[in-house]
Amino acid sequence: MQDPEALFLALINQHRGIIFKISRLYRDSQEDREDLFQEIVFQLWKSFPAFKGTASTGTWLYRIALNTAISSFRKKTPDIRYTDALPDLAEGQPSEELAHRQEQFFAAMKHCDDSEKTIITLYLEGLSYQQIAGITGMTENNVGVRLNRIKSKIQKLIK
């Protein structure tokens, strides 16, 4: 029988991308993002024993990660750090232009509230309206309506 911790670490390694993106989306400072990343991993670990594969791994992970991002307390004081390099650029970032477009996207997302960020995150992850409804608790129809509004909003912000 495989060690649960080893299984969990493999799972986190596989899905660290979405956890990073959610942290980036829901927090403004580097320190807050790192804290949120850690908090999401901690909550996933706590929930891991009860996760018996009844839902898909992705569904379980999205649900807990997004719930943690929405529910956890945020700091009021800004974290000001002076660095030589842009802190959010991962190593091996392909181009400045791509980094700029990514920053543009996240800047536009700052104008979205938590519920909009939740819906758009799941959509960008490639989930269907039905799957988004299942994770959020919304009706499929409402997912469609909200998503169209969010898309219009973002498209106006990113020209």
Place this chain on the structure above:
Amino acid sequence: MEFDELKSLWNTIEPPLKTAEEVRDMLKENNHPVLRKIRKQFTIEIVGWVALLACYYTMFDGDRRPAAFNIILIISVITPLMHNLYGYNFARYLADEPTIKKSLEEYLRRIKVYMMVSIVSRTIFLCGLMLFFSSAVTFDARKYLVLAALTLVLVLFQTIFLYRIWTKRITAIRATLTGLS
């Protein structure tokens, strides 16, 4: 920017590498960012309040005050410590319901309870301190009135302050729930 383009852009976002050791450290409650801060605050408060309880009998003439007022002071000091324990448990446990909406509804319910615990415990603390330190005063009607007015103002001010902090949080959660309706 078209939405297909946005999806492609989303998929280009690469996370920084995290070693297995770094992730393993995140599983430990000792390293949890919020819980660590609560524990630090809790430790400082315990040290402070235990020092007070150890010294109050001589420093604040506890031996010359009625026993009931000494008990009131002890209860008043223990109350914020219990409140911190409650807060620690609150921060540790995240509602894990089948949907995000259900989890937030449960979280909202719990945060309202925590708000009441916070307000009541701080009120008990404040009133207890006021009662203890005024127990050595010889009161007349005017002094009772002044004490009552002072206590009322302080309790009101504290309650309004705490209520506003918590209401801000509750309003944000409610807004998210509305957005997910």
